[in-house]
Amino acid sequence: MELSTFFQQLTNALSLGSLYALIAIGYTMVYGILRLINFAHGDVFMLGAYFAFYAATSLAMPWWVAFIVAIGLTAMFGMGLERVAYRPLRDSPKISVMISAIGASFLIENVGIVVFGGRPKSFPSIPLFDTVVHLGPVSVLSVSLFIPVITAAILVALLWIVNGTKTGLAMRAVSTDLDAARLMAIDVNRTISMTFGIGSLLAGLGGIMWTMKYPQLNPLMGVMPGLKCFIAAVIGGIGNIPGAVLGGFLLGVLEIMIVAFLPELTGYRDAFAFVLLIVVLLVKPSGLLGKHQAVKV
Amino acid sequence: MKKAILVIVAIAIVASVVGCSKAETKTDANVVKFGVFEPLTGANAAGGAEELDGIRLAQELYPTVTVGGKEYKIELAIADNKSDKVEAANAGQRLVDSDKVQVVLGSWGSGLSMAAGPVFKDAQIPAIGLSCTNPLVTKDNPFYFRVCFLDPFQGTVMANYAYKDVGARKAVIIREVSNDYSVGLAKFFADSFKALTGDQGSILAELNYNTNDQDFSAQLTQVKSLKPDVIFAPGNYTESALIIKQARELGIAAPFLGGDTWEIAEFINVGKQAVEGAVMSAFFDNDAPLTPLSKVFVESYQKKYGKLPSGTAVLGFDGYLLAIDAIKRADSVDPLKIRDAVAATKDFAGAAGYVTLDANGDPIKSAVIKEVKGGKFVFKTTVAP
Amino acid sequence: MISTKDVSMRFGGLTAVSDLNIEIQKNEIVGLIGPNGAGKTTAFNTITGVYKPTEGRVIFKGRDITGQKPHAITRLGIARTFQNIRLWKDMDVLENVLVACHLRMDVGVAASTLHLPGYRAKERRSREFAMSLLESVGLADQAREAATSLPYGKQRRLEIVRALATEPALLLLDEPAAGMNPQESLELMDFIGSIRDRYDLTILLIEHHMQVVMGVCSRMYVLDYGVTIAHGTPDEIRRDPKVIEAYLGVD
Amino acid sequence: MLRIDDLSVHYGGIHALQGISFEVPEGKIVTLIGANGAGKSTTLKSVVGLVKPSGGSISLDGARVDGLATRDIVRRGVVLAPEGRRIFPDLTSEENLELGAFMRDDKAGVAADKRRMYSLFPRLEERRRQKAGTLSGGEQQMLAVARALMSRPKLLMMDEPSLGLAPLIVKMIFDIVKAINAEGTTILLVEQNAKAALEIADFGYVLETGRITMSGPGRELLADDGVRKAYLGEGL
């Protein structure tokens, strides 16, 4: 392989990885607090993109206003989703909650099909994000330079919120022991709601960044990114924020490098994400940075 | 507990009552029913909607057919197959059984047509495929016909174009590996291109991606390093548009060639500037009228929908007209007689050219080659078989 | 019957049990006592295969069973009950016992699904055996009730009966008297003595109420912080100053 | 201060509390003793609203609190140092203390109380940056008590503070309980270590399978034959 090709692939990998990382953080936040695989996360991601699309086109808002509005709406939607679909099942078996998540995902997708229409829409081009930047022999879309910066900023901000604020303290308390957190006069419902809000906010942001990079929207667009980013979160150790970032990058690099070094296997690309997932689950179920949880007898 | 059950039971009852009453609509003696069997939701929704537009326009222009001196009103029974095979077979069965249609039109997506094919065959109802180009659709099924050309022809046409017009000697193929259409077309293209160049190594690489993939940077970086003269990338229009966009971002300058699925507004909407210069085979062009009907179609389409028609819409239009034509020729609304009339179609003048069906039920038709220019699909040339 | 040789169990930095050396003869009833958190249940878990001891060996009937899977150890003849009752909540009383009978039935999926004649006979025998066990603790009348609808004390008895249904040689009871009032506890101890005789058992039992076990045990081991601080007959234990200090917490 | 009337609790089919009534007067130490599963922890959990009673009433200073959210009950000055300590193992000792003061907004007061806890439990100050899960059992119990005190409770309820602790530490914990009480905090103590509990309690209740079977001043119960036999391991 030529060196320039290799660097181009490396850039591709990092650009894809940072996008995965951004979305995986949201996944991991929600899992961290409720131990729930939020199957609807990918659909919240889709909604974020659509909200931004309609705000920017139908309501003719400037793009940055549209983004802020969309992210806000997505966060609110996430909180509503938790309230309607997950809170009533808080004391139910894990399987019930998971099924509810699957059902919610189904519902959002189907409503999306009716409301947004099944035909794909394309996001209007925003020059700031949609210019090609050449770095020597490597070329990259400008949005791909923003995404790692945003991911890093989010990582820092979240680490600060979780480790440096009272809300974060409450989040960590709720995630380890619900009843003990209640005894500390923590408003458990609000804390969970807020975590969902942050997670969904990140999904919304991720959805928008995604459509900046791949400018098409359809109601099922969240399914694959949702699964992939979930895998990324599991690889890194679900519930662990830096782990999600690590997992996102690993997955991005793996997907690109498989194609780069073994082009005849391109058709199997989607399978590799799952192979990686299963290997990690079997070798270290708690993920690369996750903690092992012993089962009490 | 009781409440939930009650709700479900109640809805089920209401649903079946309403559903049945809908299905059992007055079987008017003076009505012919055309079943429209299309993906209106799911992955293929856009294609289904295009075909349906063409059919609706045709119905508006030709709402009746005269048989034996009696005027019959044409009704459409529309069933959504959700871009899903199980549903497709159900929807097809529903059309022939509950809606008691005499003819079926559709479906976008050869796989869906194939799923319902046996249903129509069993029920002995003729079905007219509109834009389903897979050779297997009509194979072994005396009740399935179509008004579009086939993939082998399309592949050859594009290979010829690549060899002669582009002057390409080395090509790269990017296939949507989970899409039968894309895989088939890629193969036909490759075979023809190798024959034309006389060089087994003229296809530098066949790279794959999956439906719904959105990041193709790895495959494209590979393509870039291979420096092909031309890239053949048949597939779904959204993925294809994203591929071309990302290729241009990587600085790949080689021309992109594709198939009929590209000719849809979304292809340009998603790809924007990047898809300028992309070349594809198509069924029809507005600027190159093939029959007197072409002009009628284009004008009335623009009037009804306020936009230029796509090649897919025109096939919906033609399918509807072919059905009427067959009914007239059979002078009967009996499905079996209609079938025989359809099978005997010769030089039927549709909006998208003349249709003559061969023994398989496939037409021998010209293809049109188009290019994206200034945000529009622009006619380049017509290729006769 | 059973002995542990220098068994230690560490979790991370915490040593839950260190150098445990227990030796029990056939038909003995031996107590394992100590304050909460002293490592008694951990000791049970290392014997029954739930944990693989970090160090040491567990010998049962002269055979090294260290590190074997719990179900294999049960098959060899060691059954147990749990401190926090672990009945199967979606099954009735009889079914709870029948599941434990499965072990000795030795039937495969095919035989039991097809209800082959051999299986039918075994199933009938299991049911009779299960009912006789239930009768012995006065639960026969409630055989068809949901296991978790029973009062606490009866659930404890059901757990013991369930363990007996695996036809063990050694029975490990983890705080069988927990949640019982003193009167019930004493009755339970009588019951434990009686099943030992009827089913030819050897019994190791965890309690932290000493007086409950004094009457029924011939010997006892006292654990504190995972360390065996004393063993001997009840009389010896009662007089051991180390026990009095650590266990009773007197000032 | 705390008054419980005819309190009943069901868990599925189990009738865990079968109508118990008792009172905790202001400024006193009251203890509930009894065997495992007698319903002691359930009583405390229902007071703070972690368990929903199926009957009866709980009132605090004359106002009903049953049915309120735990958070609101805690805000009214009732705090529970739960069984098994339930400290947050992944957080540092200091963070655990801060969580104890979660509902308080007076930063200065919280800081002062933190210092007070460190003076009360010097071991905790040494381990303030250490994850609570790595502390020894005794240190964890100290942390649980200190955490509870950080909310400046009027009523401190402790569930088995001596559980699994060495006698020396138990003694220390009980000394601190006495000291806290002397400063004016009312205490409701649940213990299996009946002797230690009754020795410091003003008043004691004996719970047996969901019912109160005996009650009286701590010293009196300590002298009672039945209690001695059943719970103090007398007659060994």
Add this chain to the structure above:
Amino acid sequence: MKIKRNTLLSLAGIALLVGAIAVADATLGRFSVRILNLSAIYIVLALSLNLLNGFTGLFSLGHAGFMAVGAYVSALLTMSPAQKDMNFFLEPIVPFLRDLQLPFPLALLAAGACAGLVAVVIGVPALRLRDDYLAIATLGFAEIIRVLITNAQSLTNGAQGLKAITKYSTTWVVWSVAALSVAFMLALVRSSYGRTMKAVRDDEVAAEAMGVNVFKVKSTSFVISSFMAGVGGALLGHMITTIDPKMFTLTLTFNILLIVVLGGNGSITGSVIGAIVVTVLMEALRFLDMPMNFLFIKTDGLPGLRMVIFSILLMIVVLYRQRGLMGNKEFNWDDFLGIFRRKGASGAGGRS
């Protein structure tokens, strides 16, 4: 006495059902028969998932993968070499598979066996995982199977799928297999082995301590379930007569999961009722996609509305009746007759 009465009732009920199916097959239109038969296939699939999810407590999301294996195996084994040549027009099929042709019953068994084998090879290692981890691992396996099928052109015809599969799934075939599955499940669940499965579901640790080889029980359940999924997938293929990898996505697994949940996790009766209700409802709700006029309000067709209503119904059940229609109860005559007796006693006249 009572037992005898119930046996008689059951026999009568079975006879009635057989009669009803015969009458339906002969008199109903093809569309209704098709839906009827689809219900039967979904009964098989729902039972297979229920065995795992409801009776053994293993949450698997990999069913579509095993169905795909079954569908492909049976389709390829029953096709004539000529049909295979027609299908494999891009790249010829591997020779040994081309000439291999088996009668349908054998092919159906082979379909189940292959799915079971795949379960042994890839699934069993995953059984070490719990709850949601198991769910995503199995989900991953199903996706991997699908990707493999898509890419194995000369074995499976890749994305082209297979066409002109013989339509063996007649009313009698599918309902016989469904009846056999119900009988098998009832026998299994009521047997000693079935009890150990429930014990594993309720409390693994206790089961292990009572001498139940938990891993073996889980593996057995997983393999049996996969076998049934393979058979169900094969029947589905022989009903639609064409298959391709895109059919076997996560959505298909979800659909079956919905049936199990709606019917009641751990209830055979529930799965049977759920399969029929869901299949019929999906078609019955089709009118929602059509243009409607309710009194004054006219809507254009809203494709997809049907699925929205369907998902809302599902959410209602999940949230307000978590245990599904039947809970984990089974149908029995005493309860059934009890309903009427209670109604009679209360004198409710509103029975329709």
